[in-house]
Amino acid sequence: MSLYEQVKEALYTVIDPELGINIVDLGLIYNMEVNDNNDVKVTMTLTTPGCPLHDSIVGGVESAIYFLDEVGKVDVQLVWQPAWSPEKMTDKARAMLY
Amino acid sequence: MSGLTANKTETNVKLPLSFIFLGLVSFVLSQWIFLIHSDALTNGIFRLPQILMGAHLLLLGWIVMIIMGAMYQLVPVAFLTPIWSEKLGFVQLIVTGVGIGLFSFLLGFNISHAVYGAVVVIVGILLFLFQILMTLKKQEEKNVLTLFVGGALVCFLITIIAGLTLAWSIAFGSSFNYTATLHSHILLGVAGWFTLLIFGFSYKLVPMFSLSHGFKMRGSKLAFISYIVGLLLLILSFWLDHSSLSTLGWILLWVGFSCFTLDILEILKKRLKKRLDRPFMFSLIAIGFGWLIHTAVVVLRLVHFQDERIWSWLVFLYIICWVMFSILGYLYKIVPFLWWTYKYSSQVGKISVPLLKDMVNEKLGVTLFSLFTFGTFGLTISGVLQMDIAVQLFQAIMLATSIAYLISIVQVIRK
Numbered sequence: 001m002s003l004y005e006q007v008k009e010a011l012y013t014v015i016d017p018e019l020g021i022n023i024v025d026l027g028l029i030y031n032m033e034v035n036d037n038n039d040v041k042v043t044m045t046l047t048t049p050g051c052p053l054h055d056s057i058v059g060g061v062e063s064a065i066y067f068l069d070e071v072g073k074v075d076v077q078l079v080w081q082p083a084w085s086p087e088k089m090t091d092k093a094r095a096m097l098y
Numbered sequence: 099m100s101g102l103t104a105n106k107t108e109t110n111v112k113l114p115l116s117f118i119f120l121g122l123v124s125f126v127l128s129q130w131i132f133l134i135h136s137d138a139l140t141n142g143i144f145r146l147p148q149i150l151m152g153a154h155l156l157l158l159g160w161i162v163m164i165i166m167g168a169m170y171q172l173v174p175v176a177f178l179t180p181i182w183s184e185k186l187g188f189v190q191l192i193v194t195g196v197g198i199g200l201f202s203f204l205l206g207f208n209i210s211h212a213v214y215g216a217v218v219v220i221v222g223i224l225l226f227l228f229q230i231l232m233t234l235k236k237q238e239e240k241n242v243l244t245l246f247v248g249g250a251l252v253c254f255l256i257t258i259i260a261g262l263t264l265a266w267s268i269a270f271g272s273s274f275n276y277t278a279t280l281h282s283h284i285l286l287g288v289a290g291w292f293t294l295l296i297f298g299f300s301y302k303l304v305p306m307f308s309l310s311h312g313f314k315m316r317g318s319k320l321a322f323i324s325y326i327v328g329l330l331l332l333i334l335s336f337w338l339d340h341s342s343l344s345t346l347g348w349i350l351l352w353v354g355f356s357c358f359t360l361d362i363l364e365i366l367k368k369r370l371k372k373r374l375d376r377p378f379m380f381s382l383i384a385i386g387f388g389w390l391i392h393t394a395v396v397v398l399r400l401v402h403f404q405d406e407r408i409w410s411w412l413v414f415l416y417i418i419c420w421v422m423f424s425i426l427g428y429l430y431k432i433v434p435f436l437w438w439t440y441k442y443s444s445q446v447g448k449i450s451v452p453l454l455k456d457m458v459n460e461k462l463g464v465t466l467f468s469l470f471t472f473g474t475f476g477l478t479i480s481g482v483l484q485m486d487i488a489v490q491l492f493q494a495i496m497l498a499t500s501i502a503y504l505i506s507i508v509q510v511i512r513k
């Protein structure tokens with residue numbers, strides 16, 4: 001499996017503890033890049049600015065990626081533009097909310 | 099590293115938890131005092147020293163301490179800015195805790211010296227207000243939440259000044275209008291400080307807990323203006339003894355509360371999370387109670403209903419069913435969150451961690467919330483009908499439930 005795939009898989013293990021849904025299906029990950037030095041850059045958002053869980057989730061993303069042996073540096077950028085919206089969720093996440 | 103992880107906004111968990119724990123103990127104590135003096139409740143005598151002691155253990159020791167603890171936790175996350183000084187937080191915890199204990203004790207056992215306890219409480223509360231002010235100053239972007247929290251804090255400040263004035267004149271006598279001061283004190287403490295604060299935090303928390311999107315909060319500005327003007331008119335009416343001014347004041351409070359309630363209904367309608375947590379639903383039900391009581395007050399004003407005892411019970415119901423029930427529900431969300439953050443936050447992404455709702459026993463929560471509701475209504479009805487044994491029985495239920503509630507919260511931090 002390529003490192004890109006491994007990082008992607010790792011992100012699925014980060015669960016929003018309030019909703020019980022992983023952050024990928026929630027649509028919180030906007031972009032992910034792995035460069036030649038195996039440095040990883042993730043651009044993500046949260047459902048609400050001022051979400052009390054924000055340190056935990058952003059920290060969780062970093063830990064989950066650092067957990068992979070080959071990874072170099074990890075850079076997680078938290079952005080509010082474009083703002084998260086329900087359309088960004090997968091059908092699986094939507095189904096879990098009902 | 100992202101700037102946000104480098105600049106942690108979390109507070110040392112011991113600070114909010116200590117406030118919350120002291121608050122819970124004070125809650126149980128207040129219920130015990132009300133049980134011992136239940137005959138005063140039966141006879142509708144609320145201004146007895148022992149009842150004043152129980153009331154301030156409930157209002158200051160329980161509700162205000164919980165609010166302070168919750169604000170130490172919520173202000174940094176809701177306003178995205180860390181607490182100004184954690185050290186001051188601990189100093190403030192001790193001063194306020196000692197002050198409230200001393201003040202309540204003196205109210206009950208040596209009311210002419212209560213002013214000395216009052217001074218200590220005031221110092222503690224002023225330290226808190228200073229802390230929050232310094233924290234909010236660091237916030238870049240002001241929003242509607244700032245407005246409500248700011249308004250609430252101003253009301254709190256006036257409440258405690260009025261409280262000190264009351265305690266002062268009990269000790270040394272005075273020539274000003276005591277009744278108007280007492281009424282202003284109660285109104286600004288209960289409807290100004292508590293209500294405006296719950297409005298503000300609900301605008302933030304309800305969308306978050308229900309994962310709501312695309313709502314407008316159209317009523318928020320009107321809710322704020324109408325409520326503030328209503329409060330001002332009522333205070334004027336207390337001092338000028340003006341009846342129609344007072345009716346208009348109550349109507350404006352009702353309008354403000356209704357705008358807020360409609361906004362919350364819109365937020366809930368646009369929610370994505372269909373099954374809401376039960377404790378959170380209890381806080382939402384409290385909004386319904388608050389609205390009903392505001393409505394009842396307006397109706398009673400319009401028909402010129404004057405019975406002093408019924409008015410006292412309405413104030414009691416407002417404090418319990420609106421303010422305290424909101425807090426009982428939110429605490430079941432806040433404490434698990436606090437403890438989860440402390441214990442599991444750094445484990446996210448490394449091991450599998452529990453979900454927030456696994457941290458509390460929701461079923462037990464539902465039982466306790468039902469018992470509180472049953473106890474409160476039973477108490478009110480038997481109190482209004484002056485049935486001594488029933489008042490005792492329902493107050494015993496309140497005491498037992500408060501103890502069970504305390505234990506249920508302590509169990510969260512053993513997870």
Ligand code: HEM
Pocket residue numbers: 144145146149150153154157158162212216217219220257258260261262264265268280283284287288291
């Ligand atoms: C948010 C805080 C507070 C609230 C909501 C509040 C509310 C009340 C209420 C409802 C009463 C009437 C109680 C009854 O009739 O049994 C009362 C009375 C009184 N309060 Fe407070 N209070 C607060 C804080 C304080 C503080 C900080 C002080 C002192 C510094 C204080 C001093 C008094 C005194 C002396 C009375 C007795 C007045 C009398 O019955 O003659 N209160 N307060």
